[in-house]
Amino acid sequence: MATAASAHISPEEYLERERKAEFKSEYFRGEVVAMAGGTYEHSLIIANLIGELHAALRRGNCRLSSTDVRLAIASSNLYTYPDVMVVCGDPVFAGNRRDTVCNPVLVIEVLSESTEAYDRGEKFQSYRSISSLMEYVMVAQDRTHLEQYTRQPDGRWLLTDHNDSASRIRFEAVGVDLQLSNVYEKVDFQSGQAR
Numbered sequence: 001m002a003t004a005a006s007a008h009i010s011p012e013e014y015l016e017r018e019r020k021a022e023f024k025s026e027y028f029r030g031e032v033v034a035m036a037g038g039t040y041e042h043s044l045i046i047a048n049l050i051g052e053l054h055a056a057l058r059r060g061n062c063r064l065s066s067t068d069v070r071l072a073i074a075s076s077n078l079y080t081y082p083d084v085m086v087v088c089g090d091p092v093f094a095g096n097r098r099d100t101v102c103n104p105v106l107v108i109e110v111l112s113e114s115t116e117a118y119d120r121g122e123k124f125q126s127y128r129s130i131s132s133l134m135e136y137v138m139v140a141q142d143r144t145h146l147e148q149y150t151r152q153p154d155g156r157w158l159l160t161d162h163n164d165s166a167s168r169i170r171f172e173a174v175g176v177d178l179q180l181s182n183v184y185e186k187v188d189f190q191s192g193q194a195r
Contacts, residue, residue: 014079019099024067027079028122035081038112041141041187045110046083048185049139049178053086056176062088062105070100071107076126084108086174087132103132105173110139124149128157134173144184 008030009017017032018025024035046066053064067081072094079100086106094100107127109119119138127136128151136149136157146162148169162169165181 011077011079015095015100018070018079019097024081026081027077029077038110039141042110042112044187045139045141045183048183049084049108049110052178052182053084053174053176056178057086057174060088060175062086062174063091065101071104072100072102073126073130074102075129076122078123078126080123080126082107083110088174102130104130105132106135106137106171107133108137108139110141112141135171137171139183141187143189144180146180146183 009032010030011027014025014027014032018027026033026035050064050066057064063086065085065087067083069081069085071080071082071085072078073080074094082104084107085101085104087101087103088105089103091098091101092103094102109115109123111119124136127133134151138147138149140146144163144165146169148160148162148171149157150160150172152158162180165184167180169178169180170176171178
């Protein structure tokens, strides 16, 4: 989740500042945007996703990361922190530091009111330019709803909606099936708080 942007700076200036900063910021087309904190539900859904994916991926060649690892998308001049990201095979790092990757196969964003339009629009447009990316997933935090976009062999993106908590979701890019109810485990939409 982001807040107000600062004056234009170069990507190099951004990375230099970001590596020293106490708080994370995203970078998009010369502007630095501070990241705001998320809700309890947002955090719980991310933790559930990471737990499920970690258990499923622990023996393969895919690596899972959360919001601590930055993603660089050179084609759109974007540096961002996806909620969940998976790289299979060797990670490709931007520059000579191991804090910014370039080659995820799966990116998951948990939607929030303040960033939903950006996650669906300009950010997804940027994500589509990553040649390694095979799946982009957006997860609602206010209801049981997961949108899965899968890159097709001809380059088009296929949308599959998942609304039934009994649904099983197949992430082909990483060979993992998840039960949608596990993604929302202990989330109470009625009170707006996790149980």
